[in-house]
Amino acid sequence: MINSSCFGQKLEIFFSFSRKKLSCFNQSFSCQKLEIFFSISRKKLSCFNESFSCRIRSFFRFFLFHVNPFWIQLSYFIIVSIFGHLALMVSKPRTAWFRPKDFDMFFTSVSATTVSSMSTIEMEVFSNTQLIIMTILMFVGGEVFTSFLGLQFTRSKFSKNCPSSDQNSVNLGHNFPDHQIELDVEKEKPDINNIIENGSLNYSSIKVLGYVVLGYLFVVHLIGSSLVSLYVNLVPSAMKVLNDKGLETLTFSVFTTVSTFTNCGFIPTNENMIVFKKNSGLLLLLIPQILMGNTLYPPCLLAMIWVLKKTTKREEFRYILMNYRDMGYGYLLSGHHALLLAMTVFGFILIQFILFCSMEWNSQVMDGLNLYQKVVGSLFQTVNSRHTGESVVDLSRISSAILVLFVVMMYLPPHTTFIPPNVHVHEEFPENGKQSQNRKKTFMECLIFSQLSYLAIFIILICITERQKMEEDPLNFNVLNVTIEVISAYGNVGFTTGYSCKRQLKPDSLCVDTWYGFVGRWSTKGKFILIIVMFFGRLKKFSMKGGQAWNLS
Structure with missing residues (x-):
């Protein structure tokens, strides 16, 4: 009986030892499989990240080298203006009884982004949060x-x-x-x-x-x-x-x-x-x-x-x-x-x-x-x-x-320089050292007008959109005031003559003098044209040589 008991104990010890060995083997094998799995996963993930980064870099370089800089900058200002408009609309104004129109908020966002300061809303309407948003827009623009x-x-x-x-x-x-x-x-x-x-x-x-x-x-x-x-x-x-x-x-x-x-x-x-x-x-x-x-x-x-x-x-x-x-x-x-x-x-x-x-x-x-x-x-x-x-x-x-x-000063580009005729000068070489006039111009480049031509077109369009007000209120809505507003928007200046109820030929008892710009009294179509003028003025450097194909002699 004693031998049988000892034999049983030995068998239990043997099987117990065997189970431990087998368990260790299984754990070791599982660990190896996990390590192999994670190693393969890391390599695949690394390859994916590298491939994705390469595609992003390729797209970025294609965008940088092949897209016209004008479209890059125009897209930048439009995107910033849209985000600024959304931020201004989400935040509440200071005055609870008055909430600016959606289009006027977009106009303000464009004005801040293009650093034009053309206004259709009184500044004291904006809350502290909205002033901070406008600060950011002006900084990035x-x-x-x-x-x-x-x-x-x-x-x-x-x-x-x-x-x-x-x-x-x-x-x-x-x-x-x-x-x-x-x-x-x-x-x-x-x-x-x-x-x-x-x-x-x-x-x-x-x-x-x-x-x-x-x-x-x-x-x-x-x-x-x-x-x-x-x-x-x-x-x-x-x-x-x-x-x-x-x-x-x-x-x-x-x-x-x-x-x-x-x-x-x-x-x-x-x-x-x-x-x-x-x-x-x-x-x-x-x-x-x-x-x-x-x-x-x-x-x-x-x-x-x-x-x-x-x-x-x-x-x-x-x-x-x-x-x-x-x-x-x-x-x-x-x-x-x-x-x-x-x-x-x-x-x-x-x-x-x-x-x-x-x-x-x-x-x-x-x-x-x-x-x-x-x-x-x-x-x-x-x-x-x-x-x-x-x-x-x-x-x-x-x-x-x-x-x-002031109109003349607003029209001049910011870095206008007087260079005496006795100083030897030469033009920039934007195309690998070759003078730009040696390159054959495309048909679209020949159609580009001069800056003054565009401004004249904008003034004419605004006079058309505001023709009824120019007939009824000629002291406020006159060509000089419209010209000042357009040139100010083009030069990204912000000067305005404003609007005065006292100058009305037919006094309106409901008219209230406000501190926003003259454009604030325009129609939505007129304001939209001035938005185009602000973008055009902010990117004026791309069309400064326009109109050379037009011979006036």
């Missing part, structure tokens, strides 16, 4: 930010190590308009072989230039917002305006700085800057931001790069200054061209300042201002006529001669 995006597209065309000649010869089309003139004073046209040999330095220089532009963008906004906020907090009269209108100091400071730097012209108050016309310190803070964000941006950028070159001694900054035409960034100019541009800008300001003071010094728009406030206010008004559109006076009350002068 500003010229400096969109040019920064264009610079990133240019960088993506270059391989980090060895760019090909095709990559170097492709023009993004986000540079200055083709009509811009460059001075041939620093270097001759670069040899494409030298560019290929220095491809790595070219790539790193474009990358560094992107950081410089981005730093310029944020530093100006940070300093500008801080200074405006500091001024408002220190000056009781300015703070009283914000308190009376229910505006937050931070929102006002950031909104005003972004609008001023991007040359949009929106201000969170109904009266624009008229309510601050006695705050000369605030006006003086905004004037440099106006110039640094548009007309004087190329000289300021060049000065910033020169300072960085002297302080950091980095080779990229020297390369940028010596090869500014190869950077794919049209705001880089030669030193002489930047100097002539700055002189032209200040020359236009001086001419306007002298004429404005001579015509309006003792007029109603200057009532209540002392000598210092008149000088600063006149300077601020004339600086704004070149694309910003902020105003300290009621434009409907100034003389017609000054209005015509």
